[in-house]
Amino acid sequence: MSIQSAETINIDKYSDRESLSLDACRHMNSDIEALISATREGTSMIFFYIKVSTSTPINTLLPISHIKDFTKHLLEVLESISLTQTGLIFSCEADGFLLVLPAHDRAVASKIPIQIASKFSAQFTIHNRSLTVKTSIGASILPKDSSSIEELIRLAMLSAHSAKESQRSFKAYSPALDEISKRHNLLLSGMSTILTQPLSSEGQNIQMHFQPKYSVRTGSIVGFEALCRWNHDALGNIAPGEFIPLAEKTKLITQLTRVILRKTMLEISENSKLNIKLPVAVNISALDLMDPTLLLDIRALLYEFDIPSNLLEIEVTETSIMKNAKVAAHQIENFRKLGLSVGIDDFGTGNSSLAYLSSFPVSHIKLDHLLTGNINHKRTEIIIEAIINLAAKLGIGVIAEGVENVDTLHKLQDLSCPLVQGYLLGKPKPRSLALSSMLEDFTRVAGYLNQSKLLRSQ
Ligand code: C2E
Numbered sequence: 001m002s003i004q005s006a007e008t009i010n011i012d013k014y015s016d017r018e019s020l021s022l023d024a025c026r027h028m029n030s031d032i033e034a035l036i037s038a039t040r041e042g043t044s045m046i047f048f049y050i051k052v053s054t055s056t057p058i059n060t061l062l063p064i065s066h067i068k069d070f071t072k073h074l075l076e077v078l079e080s081i082s083l084t085q086t087g088l089i090f091s092c093e094a095d096g097f098l099l100v101l102p103a104h105d106r107a108v109a110s111k112i113p114i115q116i117a118s119k120f121s122a123q124f125t126i127h128n129r130s131l132t133v134k135t136s137i138g139a140s141i142l143p144k145d146s147s148s149i150e151e152l153i154r155l156a157m158l159s160a161h162s163a164k165e166s167q168r169s170f171k172a173y174s175p176a177l178d179e180i181s182k183r184h185n186l187l188l189s190g191m192s193t194i195l196t197q198p199l200s201s202e203g204q205n206i207q208m209h210f211q212p213k214y215s216v217r218t219g220s221i222v223g224f225e226a227l228c229r230w231n232h233d234a235l236g237n238i239a240p241g242e243f244i245p246l247a248e249k250t251k252l253i254t255q256l257t258r259v260i261l262r263k264t265m266l267e268i269s270e271n272s273k274l275n276i277k278l279p280v281a282v283n284i285s286a287l288d289l290m291d292p293t294l295l296l297d298i299r300a301l302l303y304e305f306d307i308p309s310n311l312l313e314i315e316v317t318e319t320s321i322m323k324n325a326k327v328a329a330h331q332i333e334n335f336r337k338l339g340l341s342v343g344i345d346d347f348g349t350g351n352s353s354l355a356y357l358s359s360f361p362v363s364h365i366k367l368d369h370l371l372t373g374n375i376n377h378k379r380t381e382i383i384i385e386a387i388i389n390l391a392a393k394l395g396i397g398v399i400a401e402g403v404e405n406v407d408t409l410h411k412l413q414d415l416s417c418p419l420v421q422g423y424l425l426g427k428p429k430p431r432s433l434a435l436s437s438m439l440e441d442f443t444r445v446a447g448y449l450n451q452s453k454l455l456r457s458q
């Protein structure tokens with residue numbers, strides 16, 4: 001036999017925790033120590049952590065009693081891998097396995113992740129449910145990465161986790177992964193701290209920046225998009241592209257969205273005091289779309305700040321709608337009933353189907369910057385033109401984001417794209433700066449726009 005299945009751990013208990021129980025670790029450690037002692041001295045050992053995932057969480061697909069069979073089945077599949085050396089395999093949780101092998105031959109060891117992935121490429125049938133299983137494998141090496149068994153397990157798990165995050169099937173441990181994980185932990189603890197402060201607190205280092213949206217017909221500003229910025233005490237400015245996905249993964253996003261909405265509403269009410277009545281769009285995440293209390297909270301905030309609902313817009317991405325189209329459609333409908341505009345962000349990047357536009361009561365779509373930036377390619381231009389024309393027929397507005405140069409702006413103007421946004425026209429800025437540069441921006445943007453068309457349409 002090539003792999004020995006050591007005592008399986010936690011097999012009776014399904015949990016989505018990633019950690020191993022202390023008791024389990026003790027058993028595992030002594031088995032691994034025995035394997036190391038039985039192996040020729042000086043041989044390095046390789047620790048593979050195999051993280052298994054199903055397209056839908058397993059505990060929502062199978063009853064708890066059947067999950068045990070699923071785990072057993074996966075273990076059997078792993079045991080069937082043919083190896084030239086003896087190793088140990090442990091079932092750590094329902095969705096994780098540890099494989100420890102002497103790495104006599106690096107070339108052979110490096111093929112193991114490929115063998116494992118191919119074993120899991122077929123569909124599994126457990127209790128008449130057909131499941132597609134994906135594996136993310138991480139590896140650490142004794143003594144290169146650490147001399148401690150516990151640490152090697154952690155590093156292999158960390159690498160598997162990172163492989164899953166980056167949608168790769170395999171990742172070997174490197175110290176950079178630890179740095180990333182430390183940074184994530186710092187960001188998460190910082191975010192939790194911010195979110196436990198009272199919602200009205202001004203001390204939170206979250207600030208909203210505002211990027212103008214322009215009418216191509218008149219050259220004037222028709223509204224703003226609110227984009228959040230976080231100035232972390234120790235790490236400095238953190239881009240939303242880094243902390244929003246973390247907040248989404250840890251579900252802190254629902255609280256963060258509340259902070260963002262409150263801050264934005266406060267700024268809208270400041271605009272109103274200056275008699276500036278331009279709508280501001282707030283980005284919300286997939287989890288927010290599924291959150292039935294968000295609608296009530298938005299309603300309460302509009303009331304508290306005395307803001308008419310037409311001054312608030314919501315941007316949701318195509319991919320977040322597709323996570324649960326039915327619930328999303330319902331939430332969007334409720335937003336619209338409240339009087340809010342709702343736009344589909346990043347349109348044209350996901351599995352966009354123009355057909356579904358008619359089933360979502362959205363007010364506008366936002367052409368993704370990747371489409372806008374490629375408008376010079378004939379095929380992209382044709383797609384953009386088709387989207388603009390179809391949206392016009394459906395009575396849905398279109399805004400092109402990511403307009404970075406005058407050529408792109410002119411192309412969009414030629415295709416009758418009604419609204420535009422991008423660095424060429426105005427970068428995201430704190431509200432006071434965005435307002436103070438409005439006149440100057442208007443003059444500049446009017447200068448860019450094709451004057452003959454501007455005059456004709458006025
Ligand atoms: P997004 O909603 O697609 O926002 C547009 C992003 O493109 C912004 O980046 C904006 O600064 C940037 N941008 C604007 N004009 C141009 C341009 O001409 N060229 C290029 N290349 N980029 C341009 P930012 O502010 O870094 O935000 C990144 C993403 O983070 C946003 O993408 C959105 O998905 C998310 N995000 C930002 N603020 C929030 C927020 O308050 N809540 C939520 N849930 N997500 C947010």
Ligand code: CA
Pocket residue numbers: 225283315345
């Ligand atoms: Ca957006």
Ligand code: CA
Pocket residue numbers: 345346366368369401
């Ligand atoms: Ca976008």
